[in-house]
Amino acid sequence: MKQVxxxxxxMFKSLREIREKIKLMDIIYLLIDxxxxxxxxxxxxxxxxxxxxxxLLFNKLDLADRKxxxxxxxxxxxxxxxxxxxxxxxxxxxxxxxxxxxxxxEEKILRAEKKGVTFKIMRGMILGIPNVGKSTLINKxxxxxxxxxxxxxxxxxxxxxxxxxxxxxxxxxPGVLWPKFDDKNVGYALAVTGAIKDDTLPIEEVVVYAxxxxxxxxxxxLIEKYxxxxxxxxxxHEILDKIAEQRGAFIKGGTTDYERVYTILLTDxxxxxxxxxxxxxxxx
Ligand SMILES: Nc1nc2c(ncn2[C@@H]2O[C@H](COP(=O)(O)OP(=O)(O)OP(=O)(O)O)[C@@H](O)[C@H]2O)c(=O)[nH]1
Ligand SMILES: [Mg+2]
Numbered sequence: 001m002k003q004v005x006x007x008x009x010x011m012f013k014s015l016r017e018i019r020e021k022i023k024l025m026d027i028i029y030l031l032i033d034x035x036x037x038x039x040x041x042x043x044x045x046x047x048x049x050x051x052x053x054x055x056l057l058f059n060k061l062d063l064a065d066r067k068x069x070x071x072x073x074x075x076x077x078x079x080x081x082x083x084x085x086x087x088x089x090x091x092x093x094x095x096x097x098x099x100x101x102x103x104x105x106e107e108k109i110l111r112a113e114k115k116g117v118t119f120k121i122m123r124g125m126i127l128g129i130p131n132v133g134k135s136t137l138i139n140k141x142x143x144x145x146x147x148x149x150x151x152x153x154x155x156x157x158x159x160x161x162x163x164x165x166x167x168x169x170x171x172x173x174p175g176v177l178w179p180k181f182d183d184k185n186v187g188y189a190l191a192v193t194g195a196i197k198d199d200t201l202p203i204e205e206v207v208v209y210a211x212x213x214x215x216x217x218x219x220x221x222l223i224e225k226y227x228x229x230x231x232x233x234x235x236x237h238e239i240l241d242k243i244a245e246q247r248g249a250f251i252k253g254g255t256t257d258y259e260r261v262y263t264i265l266l267t268d269x270x271x272x273x274x275x276x277x278x279x280x281x282x283x284x
Pocket of ligand 2: 134148149173174
Protein backbone atom coordinates (compact mmCIF):
# COMPACT_ATOMS: atom_id res chain seq x y z
CA MET A 1 0.00 0.00 0.00
CA LYS A 2 1.36 3.42 -0.88
CA GLN A 3 2.15 5.97 1.81
CA VAL A 4 -1.21 7.39 2.86
CA UNK A 5 -2.04 10.86 4.14
CA UNK A 6 -4.64 9.72 6.60
CA UNK A 7 -3.57 11.99 9.45
CA UNK A 8 -4.55 15.54 8.49
CA UNK A 9 -2.50 18.33 10.07
CA UNK A 10 -5.38 19.66 12.16
CA MET A 11 -5.32 16.44 14.18
CA PHE A 12 -1.94 17.42 15.67
CA LYS A 13 -3.69 20.49 17.03
CA SER A 14 -6.63 18.42 18.31
CA LEU A 15 -4.26 16.01 20.05
CA ARG A 16 -2.38 18.91 21.63
CA GLU A 17 -5.65 20.41 22.89
CA ILE A 18 -6.65 17.05 24.37
CA ARG A 19 -3.26 16.84 26.12
CA GLU A 20 -3.76 20.35 27.53
CA LYS A 21 -7.23 19.61 28.94
CA ILE A 22 -6.59 16.18 30.40
CA LYS A 23 -5.53 17.62 33.78
CA LEU A 24 -8.99 19.11 34.32
CA MET A 25 -10.76 15.79 33.90
CA ASP A 26 -12.05 13.45 36.57
CA ILE A 27 -12.88 10.76 34.04
CA ILE A 28 -12.32 9.92 30.38
CA TYR A 29 -14.94 8.40 28.10
CA LEU A 30 -13.17 6.66 25.28
CA LEU A 31 -15.54 5.71 22.49
CA ILE A 32 -14.69 2.57 20.58
CA ASP A 33 -16.58 1.44 17.48
CA UNK A 34 -18.20 -1.85 18.51
CA UNK A 35 -17.50 -3.15 14.98
CA UNK A 36 -13.79 -2.31 15.37
CA UNK A 37 -12.81 -2.94 18.97
CA UNK A 38 -9.14 -3.24 17.97
CA UNK A 39 -8.80 -0.90 14.99
CA UNK A 40 -10.65 2.00 16.60
CA UNK A 41 -8.42 1.99 19.70
CA UNK A 42 -6.11 4.95 19.17
CA UNK A 43 -2.66 4.34 20.69
CA UNK A 44 -1.95 8.10 20.84
CA UNK A 45 -5.05 8.65 22.96
CA UNK A 46 -4.05 5.82 25.28
CA UNK A 47 -0.67 7.51 25.82
CA UNK A 48 -2.34 10.81 26.67
CA UNK A 49 -4.88 9.23 29.03
CA UNK A 50 -2.17 7.49 31.08
CA UNK A 51 -3.74 6.25 34.29
CA UNK A 52 -6.78 8.58 34.37
CA UNK A 53 -9.95 6.66 35.21
CA UNK A 54 -11.35 5.62 31.84
CA UNK A 55 -14.66 4.12 30.81
CA LEU A 56 -14.52 2.40 27.43
CA LEU A 57 -17.81 2.94 25.64
CA PHE A 58 -18.40 0.49 22.81
CA ASN A 59 -20.73 2.50 20.60
CA LYS A 60 -22.86 1.51 17.57
CA LEU A 61 -23.83 -1.69 19.34
CA ASP A 62 -26.73 -2.06 16.90
CA LEU A 63 -24.30 -2.49 13.99
CA ALA A 64 -21.90 -4.90 15.68
CA ASP A 65 -21.45 -8.66 15.65
CA ARG A 66 -22.06 -9.43 19.30
CA LYS A 67 -20.02 -12.62 19.44
CA UNK A 68 -16.86 -10.97 18.18
CA UNK A 69 -17.50 -7.94 20.36
CA UNK A 70 -17.78 -10.04 23.51
CA UNK A 71 -14.28 -11.38 22.89
CA UNK A 72 -12.90 -7.84 22.84
CA UNK A 73 -14.86 -6.60 25.84
CA UNK A 74 -13.34 -9.44 27.83
CA UNK A 75 -9.91 -8.60 26.40
CA UNK A 76 -10.12 -4.97 27.56
CA UNK A 77 -11.62 -5.84 30.94
CA UNK A 78 -8.68 -8.16 31.56
CA UNK A 79 -6.44 -5.19 30.85
CA UNK A 80 -8.22 -3.29 33.63
CA UNK A 81 -10.59 -1.06 31.64
CA UNK A 82 -14.14 -0.33 32.75
CA UNK A 83 -16.50 -1.07 29.86
CA UNK A 84 -20.06 -0.36 28.76
CA UNK A 85 -21.86 -1.27 25.54
CA UNK A 86 -24.00 1.55 24.16
CA UNK A 87 -26.09 2.72 21.24
CA UNK A 88 -26.00 6.50 21.10
CA UNK A 89 -28.77 6.66 18.52
CA UNK A 90 -31.38 4.71 20.48
CA UNK A 91 -29.93 5.65 23.87
CA UNK A 92 -29.43 2.05 24.99
CA UNK A 93 -27.35 2.03 28.22
CA UNK A 94 -26.60 5.74 27.89
CA UNK A 95 -28.42 6.46 31.15
CA UNK A 96 -25.97 4.13 32.94
CA UNK A 97 -22.95 6.30 32.17
CA UNK A 98 -23.52 8.74 35.04
CA UNK A 99 -23.97 6.08 37.72
CA UNK A 100 -21.04 4.01 36.41
CA UNK A 101 -18.88 7.12 36.54
CA UNK A 102 -19.85 7.79 40.14
CA UNK A 103 -18.95 4.20 41.00
CA UNK A 104 -15.60 4.46 39.24
CA UNK A 105 -14.83 7.72 41.05
CA GLU A 106 -16.20 6.59 44.41
CA GLU A 107 -12.80 6.45 46.10
CA LYS A 108 -11.75 9.81 44.74
CA ILE A 109 -15.02 11.35 45.94
CA LEU A 110 -14.64 9.79 49.43
CA ARG A 111 -11.03 10.97 49.68
CA ALA A 112 -12.06 14.50 48.78
CA GLU A 113 -14.86 14.45 51.33
CA LYS A 114 -12.48 13.23 54.06
CA LYS A 115 -10.35 16.27 53.40
CA GLY A 116 -13.46 18.37 53.82
CA VAL A 117 -13.66 19.19 50.12
CA THR A 118 -17.01 18.59 48.45
CA PHE A 119 -16.76 17.00 45.06
CA LYS A 120 -19.00 19.44 43.27
CA ILE A 121 -18.74 18.92 39.56
CA MET A 122 -17.74 15.79 37.69
CA ARG A 123 -15.88 16.65 34.50
CA GLY A 124 -15.35 14.20 31.69
CA MET A 125 -13.84 14.26 28.23
CA ILE A 126 -15.27 12.36 25.29
CA LEU A 127 -12.53 10.95 23.09
CA GLY A 128 -12.46 8.69 20.05
CA ILE A 129 -11.75 8.34 16.36
CA PRO A 130 -13.71 10.42 13.82
CA ASN A 131 -17.34 9.43 13.18
CA VAL A 132 -17.56 7.05 16.14
CA GLY A 133 -20.52 8.92 17.62
CA LYS A 134 -19.04 11.23 20.28
CA SER A 135 -21.28 14.21 19.59
CA THR A 136 -24.35 11.99 19.13
CA LEU A 137 -23.71 10.49 22.57
CA ILE A 138 -23.53 13.93 24.18
CA ASN A 139 -26.79 14.98 22.52
CA LYS A 140 -28.44 11.82 23.84
CA UNK A 141 -27.15 12.49 27.36
CA UNK A 142 -28.38 16.06 27.40
CA UNK A 143 -31.54 15.22 25.46
CA UNK A 144 -31.21 17.97 22.90
CA UNK A 145 -29.13 18.92 19.90
CA UNK A 146 -26.30 20.61 21.75
CA UNK A 147 -23.57 19.54 19.32
CA UNK A 148 -23.31 19.14 15.55
CA UNK A 149 -23.32 15.56 14.26
CA UNK A 150 -23.08 13.98 10.83
CA UNK A 151 -22.36 10.70 9.14
CA UNK A 152 -18.85 11.52 7.94
CA UNK A 153 -15.51 11.96 9.69
CA UNK A 154 -14.38 15.41 10.81
CA UNK A 155 -17.72 16.98 11.78
CA UNK A 156 -16.66 18.42 15.16
CA UNK A 157 -13.97 21.03 14.55
CA UNK A 158 -13.24 22.27 18.06
CA UNK A 159 -13.73 21.37 21.70
CA UNK A 160 -17.05 22.25 23.31
CA UNK A 161 -18.22 22.00 26.94
CA UNK A 162 -21.75 20.70 27.52
CA UNK A 163 -23.48 20.74 30.88
CA UNK A 164 -25.33 17.45 31.31
CA UNK A 165 -26.60 18.16 34.85
CA UNK A 166 -25.65 20.91 37.26
CA UNK A 167 -22.95 18.58 38.63
CA UNK A 168 -21.81 16.87 35.43
CA UNK A 169 -19.98 18.48 32.51
CA UNK A 170 -18.59 16.92 29.38
CA UNK A 171 -16.10 18.13 26.81
CA UNK A 172 -16.81 17.10 23.21
CA UNK A 173 -13.66 16.84 21.10
CA PRO A 174 -12.87 16.46 17.39
CA GLY A 175 -12.15 12.85 16.39
CA VAL A 176 -8.47 12.00 16.14
CA LEU A 177 -6.44 9.26 14.53
CA TRP A 178 -2.73 8.58 14.98
CA PRO A 179 0.16 9.56 12.72
CA LYS A 180 1.30 6.12 11.61
CA PHE A 181 -0.38 2.77 11.45
CA ASP A 182 1.67 -0.42 11.35
CA ASP A 183 -1.05 -2.81 10.28
CA LYS A 184 -2.57 -1.97 6.88
CA ASN A 185 -5.71 -3.94 7.79
CA VAL A 186 -6.41 -1.35 10.47
CA GLY A 187 -6.48 1.32 7.75
CA TYR A 188 -8.83 -0.75 5.63
CA ALA A 189 -11.13 -1.53 8.56
CA LEU A 190 -11.34 2.19 9.39
CA ALA A 191 -12.09 2.99 5.75
CA VAL A 192 -14.77 0.29 5.39
CA THR A 193 -16.69 1.62 8.38
CA GLY A 194 -16.35 5.29 7.43
CA ALA A 195 -13.93 6.49 10.11
CA ILE A 196 -11.63 7.93 7.46
CA LYS A 197 -12.74 9.77 4.35
CA ASP A 198 -13.61 7.61 1.36
CA ASP A 199 -10.87 9.17 -0.77
CA THR A 200 -8.08 8.57 1.74
CA LEU A 201 -7.31 5.03 0.58
CA PRO A 202 -7.89 3.75 -2.97
CA ILE A 203 -11.56 2.77 -2.82
CA GLU A 204 -11.05 -0.31 -4.97
CA GLU A 205 -8.52 -1.67 -2.46
CA VAL A 206 -10.91 -0.95 0.39
CA VAL A 207 -13.78 -2.74 -1.32
CA VAL A 208 -11.65 -5.75 -2.27
CA TYR A 209 -10.43 -5.94 1.33
CA ALA A 210 -14.04 -5.82 2.57
CA UNK A 211 -15.15 -8.57 0.18
CA UNK A 212 -12.22 -10.88 1.03
CA UNK A 213 -12.97 -10.32 4.68
CA UNK A 214 -16.71 -10.96 4.30
CA UNK A 215 -16.02 -14.08 2.26
CA UNK A 216 -13.89 -15.41 5.09
CA UNK A 217 -16.02 -14.47 8.09
CA UNK A 218 -19.54 -13.94 6.77
CA UNK A 219 -19.90 -16.06 3.60
CA UNK A 220 -23.59 -16.83 4.26
CA UNK A 221 -24.45 -13.14 4.43
CA LEU A 222 -22.88 -12.55 1.00
CA ILE A 223 -24.61 -15.61 -0.43
CA GLU A 224 -28.01 -14.48 0.78
CA LYS A 225 -27.71 -10.77 0.09
CA TYR A 226 -26.24 -10.99 -3.40
CA UNK A 227 -27.51 -14.45 -4.43
CA UNK A 228 -24.06 -15.92 -4.87
CA UNK A 229 -24.00 -19.66 -5.48
CA UNK A 230 -20.27 -20.35 -5.77
CA UNK A 231 -18.83 -18.43 -2.82
CA UNK A 232 -15.69 -20.57 -2.60
CA UNK A 233 -14.41 -19.83 -6.06
CA UNK A 234 -15.79 -16.39 -6.81
CA UNK A 235 -13.37 -13.43 -6.93
CA UNK A 236 -14.13 -10.04 -5.34
CA HIS A 237 -14.56 -8.51 -8.79
CA GLU A 238 -17.02 -11.22 -9.79
CA ILE A 239 -19.00 -10.45 -6.63
CA LEU A 240 -19.03 -6.78 -7.68
CA ASP A 241 -20.38 -7.85 -11.09
CA LYS A 242 -23.10 -9.86 -9.31
CA ILE A 243 -24.10 -6.81 -7.29
CA ALA A 244 -24.17 -4.72 -10.47
CA GLU A 245 -26.51 -7.25 -12.08
CA GLN A 246 -28.79 -7.29 -9.07
CA ARG A 247 -28.99 -3.51 -8.75
CA GLY A 248 -28.71 -2.58 -12.42
CA ALA A 249 -25.44 -0.69 -11.94
CA PHE A 250 -24.14 -0.54 -15.50
CA ILE A 251 -22.66 2.16 -17.65
CA LYS A 252 -23.48 2.53 -21.36
CA GLY A 253 -22.56 -0.62 -23.25
CA GLY A 254 -23.46 -2.89 -20.36
CA THR A 255 -20.19 -2.84 -18.41
CA THR A 256 -20.26 -2.73 -14.63
CA ASP A 257 -20.35 0.74 -13.12
CA TYR A 258 -17.78 -0.05 -10.45
CA GLU A 259 -17.90 3.36 -8.77
CA ARG A 260 -21.62 2.85 -8.17
CA VAL A 261 -21.17 -0.72 -7.01
CA TYR A 262 -18.46 0.36 -4.52
CA THR A 263 -20.95 2.81 -3.02
CA ILE A 264 -23.74 0.21 -2.94
CA LEU A 265 -21.52 -2.30 -1.14
CA LEU A 266 -20.12 0.20 1.37
CA THR A 267 -23.62 1.51 2.09
CA ASP A 268 -24.89 -2.05 2.64
CA UNK A 269 -21.99 -2.74 5.02
CA UNK A 270 -22.38 0.50 6.96
CA UNK A 271 -26.16 0.41 7.27
CA UNK A 272 -26.59 -3.18 8.41
CA UNK A 273 -27.67 -4.36 4.97
CA UNK A 274 -25.44 -7.37 5.58
CA UNK A 275 -26.44 -7.69 9.22
CA UNK A 276 -24.34 -6.88 12.29
CA UNK A 277 -20.62 -7.13 11.54
CA UNK A 278 -17.19 -6.93 13.07
CA UNK A 279 -14.09 -6.06 11.09
CA UNK A 280 -11.67 -7.04 13.83
CA UNK A 281 -12.09 -10.79 13.74
CA UNK A 282 -8.60 -11.48 12.49
CA UNK A 283 -7.07 -10.23 15.72
CA UNK A 284 -8.96 -12.67 17.91
N1 LIG B 1 -26.12 2.96 14.01
C1 LIG B 1 -25.60 3.84 14.87
N2 LIG B 1 -25.16 5.02 14.43
C2 LIG B 1 -24.64 5.88 15.33
C3 LIG B 1 -24.55 5.57 16.70
N3 LIG B 1 -23.97 6.63 17.33
C4 LIG B 1 -23.73 7.56 16.37
N4 LIG B 1 -24.13 7.11 15.17
C5 LIG B 1 -24.04 7.81 13.87
O1 LIG B 1 -22.67 8.00 13.57
C6 LIG B 1 -22.51 9.20 12.81
C7 LIG B 1 -21.40 10.04 13.41
O2 LIG B 1 -21.86 10.62 14.60
P1 LIG B 1 -21.14 11.86 15.30
O3 LIG B 1 -21.71 11.95 16.67
O4 LIG B 1 -21.19 13.07 14.45
O5 LIG B 1 -19.62 11.33 15.37
P2 LIG B 1 -18.36 12.04 16.06
O6 LIG B 1 -17.62 10.97 16.79
O7 LIG B 1 -18.78 13.21 16.85
O8 LIG B 1 -17.53 12.45 14.77
P3 LIG B 1 -16.44 13.65 14.59
O9 LIG B 1 -17.03 14.89 15.18
O10 LIG B 1 -16.27 13.71 13.12
O11 LIG B 1 -15.20 13.20 15.29
C8 LIG B 1 -23.87 9.86 12.77
O12 LIG B 1 -24.49 9.55 11.53
C9 LIG B 1 -24.63 9.21 13.91
O13 LIG B 1 -26.02 9.14 13.70
C10 LIG B 1 -25.02 4.30 17.15
O14 LIG B 1 -24.95 3.92 18.32
N5 LIG B 1 -25.53 3.47 16.18
MG1 LIG C 1 -18.35 15.15 16.72
